[in-house]
Amino acid sequence: MDLHAMDLYIKSLIKEAGHRICNSFLTDITIESKSNANDLVTNIDKEIEQFFIGRIRRDFPGHRIFGEEGFGDDIQTSEGVIWMLDPIDGTMNFVHQKRNFAISLGIFKDGVGQLGYIYDVVNDDLYHGVKGRGAYYNDEQMRPLMETVIAESIVAMNATWAVPNRYLDHEGTLQLIRDVRGMRSYGSAALELAYLASGRVDAYISMRLSPWDIAGGMVIAQEVGAVTTNFKGEPANLLKQDTFIAANPAIHQELLKKYIRLK
């Protein structure tokens, strides 16, 4: 893989997709629910995924595509090159706010992240990472994360996980809320990972994410030194839904050991 050539190709592709999303604000958007009433999808999510797939099939015929809306391939194994795509991460924000959503794309080869992209469409902010060559916020290289402690950290997490639930002991979550400097919730896993990589938050935690939610962000976050695992401390599963924590390396272990108690 020529990472440099692919990087240029992908940036241009993502900007074109972003332009299509912005244009959609001028048209009627059709909203449906998926797994539950609050799991939204729109015709634009679908159209943008199909736009990406058309281009990737034409220009990279040997590659496979794992996309949120299901128009890609049926992915059961991690070999070869896989494009993991969420055409609109944060669909609820897209529908309700017309901002605070992102295109999320990760390119993995034999299970190893090579290229990662998070494009905050409305702000025209592109975060990207190239394995071994650093992470960038637009054209500016992002710095390695600075050391921190829990009491001075900002953690991004949905308030849902403070409610008694079947995944983890919510008392641990409540203790975390008490102990950190601040909690934030932006409603887009991709943007929250971009914020982590930028040092604007110090951890991002979610009980349930899909590979396309985190693939792009993982490559970017790892390039600035963030640690990304599931709640057992293992590498996040990129073939199916899993728990997920991405954090500043100085607090990752403490978050897992002290606050996150899987049921």
Added chain:
Amino acid sequence: MDLHAMDLYIKSLIKEAGHRICNSFLTDITIESKSNANDLVTNIDKEIEQFFIGRIRRDFPGHRIFGEEGFGDDIQTSEGVIWMLDPIDGTMNFVHQKRNFAISLGIFKDGVGQLGYIYDVVNDDLYHGVKGRGAYYNDEQMRPLMETVIAESIVAMNATWAVPNRYLDHEGTLQLIRDVRGMRSYGSAALELAYLASGRVDAYISMRLSPWDIAGGMVIAQEVGAVTTNFKGEPANLLKQDTFIAANPAIHQELLKKYIRLK
């Protein structure tokens, strides 16, 4: 009061203050704690408040100033014209993120809001409202809020209030988290009120806010039909700290009656 002339004056003043804040990113910022370790203040908060006060005293000598950093007047009554100012609302975001903070300013006359401003400095987005003449996002008039229901609402609230606390029954908060479409937390009361007025969230709830946190946002929110009260359903107290809820009129009463149970 000539609201139109004051509006032009204030917009220019706020933009100048925003420019000073942006310039501060090039200098060293000194951070201190106030009431607790997470209640931050910087030299920039203080400098910007003093900048406003200098101009207001010179150009509106009869007016009083109620500012977060305490350089203004000792305000015990609401008569006359009072400028309620938070020079940097969301200081934690200012320090950690260098974004997601705002200048918040409300001008009240004999206790009635006349002019309100929320300036998202980094995005150069100004929200403002003029009593009886509408609310604006930059130069675009904002539309009256559309009807909604709890199950399709996005509520902005800090996760802190899901933790058992001395102000309200946190079980009500947990039920709210279960029942709404989504929860968000941005870390700036002013920006969360601007989001409410824009229809990007449908309610903003906080157990403890000061007059300068909400004064500007109240004028803006009321111009698009939002209802702003304390948790007892009374007008928010603009002389001291109080509980606060600002919501789409279609859900304000239900939020108060069903979910917010004061201890």
